[in-house]
Amino acid sequence: MFVETGQAQRREQAPTHPGWAEDVRARVRSHVDDTVRRRCDEHVHSMRGSDFVAGVLADFVGRGKYLRSMFGYLGWRAAAPESPAALQAVSGLELLHAFALLQDDVMDRSLLRRGRPTVHVQLASWHRGQGMSGSPERFGESGAVLLGDLCLVWAEQAMRESGLPRAVLERGWPRYDEMRSELAVGQFADLLNEARRVPTLDEVMDVLRRKSGNYTVRRPLELGAAMAGASPELLAVLGDYGTMVGEAFQMRDDVLGVFGTDATGKTTGDDLAERKATSLVVLARELAGPSTRGALDALLHGCDETDGPVDVVAARLAIESTGARRRLEELIGTRVEGALRLVDGAVADGILGEDVAAVLRAMAVRCADRIS
Template sequence: MSTAMTVTTSPDDDAAGWRARARSDVANVVREFVAARSRDHLGPAPETRVLADVLRRFVEGGKYVRSAFALAGWACVATPTASAVRAAGSLELLHCFALLQDDVMDQSPLRRGRPAAHVLFAQWHHEQHLSGSAARFGESAAVLAGDLCLVWAEQMLRQSGVDGAALARALPRYDRMRSTLAVGQLRDLVNDARRQPALRDVRAVARAKSGDYTVRGPLELGAELAGASAAVIGALGRYGVVVGEAFQLRDDLLGMFGAPDRTGKPVGEDLLARKATTVMVLARERADSAQRQELAELDRLPRLERSDVDEYLAIVAATGAREQVEGLIEQRLREGMAALSTSALPVDARHRLTHLADLCGNRDQ
């Protein structure tokens, strides 16, 4: 495995440049690890070749947010090593596990502008002229691909080269993060089935799925592996909770209003999936009587056409819910910056975390 790393943490380092190099380094080690595990574990059978091909393509995409936060957490204490980059890469495999199964649960046909894994597996089933439902096969194969990513994620962390004592210290945090992710996903399913959940329930899911899993968990894990003090981990945790919620709130807006050319998903995707999001909850709370009636009529439709989605979006926009969510994002980012300003973190570490917070809250994809 290659050990050439370029991630640096000098005080005069440009945060955006650091972020780009971190992504490149992590992407390289993840690609190498998945290729090696595919050779070792999958074998040459046709069904495992398609599995290896789907996984290879899947891990190459994405923004690599979680690994960036893990390395940023590590860099609050020490310069990231090759072992640190591999440990951070394990979080990207964990994220692949979550996305593979999330697409099945949401019945999303696209991921990053390309066919989702369950769609690719269904296409392979059809091309091979196999018996039974191609769609059912595709969903089952995608779940199993996600299981492999979950197994490989822990293997990559264990074999990262991080000191054994540090691993032992950090693994309970890693376990809690994975458990929180699963519980958050279950609560998300319940909220979708409830159709009109309370705002507190939707925000609780946002904290579990993003605050703890996307930002806070990776940050604290990276810092823990590097030997950070309780005070540093506490400051990162306070920052991580609110910046993670900002990330999810932006995700909710993109799922409703985002541009397909950047997100790879249709406008109104969350509406088409009937997902319960902060935007919809706030729109219902702010709607006047006429708007509530219109929303209720749309809710009763068994299937939404494009014109129905456009009508939904117009009503949501008219309630002012979009502007309120934008205000919540800005508030959470300010709270994150306040958590950093009261900490004893190095200046360059704060610069990187400020940059990452801005990416989370103000991204367009």
């Protein structure tokens, strides 16, 4: 049944309202918190360590940036009025994202995520603290994979049980399913890329689009818009906008992975330490002269334990010397400009309202700059 609560009226304000985006984010967060607590009460409570596990999961999902749900809701709002049910439906995208991160971090053996130890690391510490037999690392990894599975299931329940009418949901499922398979296959392709030779920039961009860009911006926008019954023209604009902004988002991620600074202002160079073949590193390799290219190849290929840690400062200088950073900034800029032009065009053509357009413009810049 499609019942809009009293909130619909109370919250009814245009996206141009300065507090709109913050309000959407807060409401998504509250839905996600509520889902995790409720599902844990329902399913996890009888298990040993249930409070600890539920706490870890709730903390993890609570610390997201809520980009995917925001784009999902913007897609909806591009074609339909405010709807608490639609907002609840897209809030499931945060659980889908949690699924992806929980399992990716196990596969990549990452130690930190969202400023805290990764979930598998937290579970391993708990196991160790409880003095259990068996391998804490193994327990942590298996536990995080299973929590990821639960998030994948609960994500879909959030959408199905959102209160949106069945006919509305029917328009969303094919896109939702496509997105989920694309996500898992993208991660699989990523394992293959890491496992082999230095990929070409085209290959990196392809994985980047499928694994991250698409599902951060494009697919959520299309999902929301499709459920709202958007016209093919509007869907096409949002799809193209999503591709551009998603690529800009991921390329910015790659710049930050080499030149980024953490909250204390210290540069991190995480991607270098992990020898990741990101768009920045691969571009640098393609632009480099023979000697710098040799140094970058050594960086990427030396996956042996015996190679010791990467000299992050030297690698950063080598990359900078190729002009790859400047070139990547240009590519990011081109994509943002393209996205903004698309939005302006759609407003001029009368297929997109100025209120939603304003938030799409702000989000394009935010994703490309990552100021907040």
